[in-house]
Amino acid sequence: MNTTPTGKLLHHRTEGPATAPPLILGPSLGTSTALWDDVAPELAVTHRVIRWDLPGHGGSPADLIGPGATVGDLADLVLSLAESLGIDRFAYAGVSLGGAVGLHLAVHHPERVASLAVICSSSHFNGRAPWEERAALVRREGLETLAENAPTRWFTPGFTVPALVEDHRTAAPDAYAACCDALAAYDIRDELSSISAPTLLIAGREDPATPPAHLREIADAVTGSTLVELPGASHLAPAERPEAVLTALRAHFAGDAERGVRVRREVLGDAHVDRAQSRTTGFTARFQDFISRYAWGEIWTDPTLTRRERSLITMTALVAHGHYDELAMHVRAARRNGLTPEEIGAVLLQTAVYCGVPAANSAFAVAQRVLAEEDAAES
Structure with missing residues (x-):
């Protein structure tokens, strides 16, 4: 100091x-x-x-x-x-x-x-x-x-x-x-x-x-x-x-916030970001700005880790804390970031060892639903 x-x-x-x-x-x-x-x-x-x-x-x-x-x-x-x-x-x-x-x-x-x-x-x-x-x-x-x-x-x-x-x-x-x-x-x-x-x-x-x-x-x-x-x-x-x-x-x-919104759209998709922004109120505006600036404008843009690596980490953390709605969103993000269904499955299998079998069981159910929805949308 x-x-x-x-x-x-x-x-x-x-x-x-x-x-x-x-x-x-x-x-x-x-x-x-x-x-x-x-x-x-x-x-x-x-x-x-x-x-x-x-x-x-x-x-x-x-x-x-x-x-x-x-x-x-x-x-x-x-x-x-x-x-x-x-x-x-x-x-x-x-x-x-x-x-x-x-x-x-x-x-x-x-x-x-x-x-x-x-x-x-x-x-x-x-x-x-x-x-x-x-x-x-x-x-x-x-x-x-x-x-x-x-x-x-x-x-x-x-x-x-x-x-x-x-x-x-x-x-x-x-x-x-x-x-x-x-x-x-x-x-x-x-x-x-x-x-x-x-x-x-x-x-x-x-x-x-x-x-x-x-x-x-x-x-x-x-x-x-x-x-x-x-x-x-x-x-x-x-x-x-x-x-x-x-x-x-x-x-x-405002550069961090603008950059964060761009990265947030690239990872989560326009539809999700549009929904989040449409629900923004005076009460939640600062929180949305915080998410755009800090989570997406600073953390997700840090070149130390690739977006693939960040998806791996994020899915593991969400399983550990039982945030399954967020997990569904980040399974979709992981696909955008280039992960295959097999790689996503390997991540969730590892969470069974370190986060517990019940948590991994719920996570596999969420991921299977999301991947099936994506397959149906592509067919």
Whole structure:
């Protein structure tokens, strides 16, 4: 488990069902979890959303990082947070510095990042000099002047979010300066091509800090990535254009569910899936989404085992627990996955040894009926 030098963790907020797939949301420099206030609750309908604060911002301790910090240090703090919550693999979306953390994780910890969204960010932040100068200014004079100018850096003319400006003003100067050190040292351009996670890039067309060209550079390097440009958005797009950001993120992070529905149809057949979907109600909708995403979108798509092998395992487990209605469905699935009646019979014979003769007797009756129905349908 990753541990922090102080033993402390990043301050965070968790929303959504505990059984939903985890989605970690990273902030921009000078902001807090409030940056996601208009987006996170909607994402939490289908995800376990975890928002985190940078060191010295919001509720995070300032001493989590110090002078000379790197984006890698911040990424390690995120991994420590994830592990404290029992999260091994997660989707990730981040703004600006939070987006840079996401890119670092996708490059250096690809096994942890299931899907990635990078918002108003960059693979580099225009060299060391401007950030070294800002760090020195903040260490010398504090954050008041920078906070006063924040709206012009963050938003289009005439728009502001006072709560975010106040977050900037009240951040710990030493921790803010250490984050500037991280941005000064950050340049991941040569490593972008190694990113394998499905990647979405969101650019604000009016963003002076990380203009669309910076996101386009990432899109050109990351195979299969998607770039979305938002008109009327500056640097803090989730605050200024929350509906547009939400729409893009929903489409991107729905990939597991869509893939799961496709695999579910391939294995169980269109008729079964159509019946299940037609019976879906508001009460059962989350469960159906969970089945599509987790059982079919993650487990059945894992290439470690073939679909034939998964059918063998599934039939055995269903016999062991006496789920004979489900067994009938998965005998049909086993035929679609290429198993012969003889192989199915061999599986059920083995269950007689390890699950008991009465269980196997019932299973043979179910399988014989299903196979006879299939023979009749083909004749």
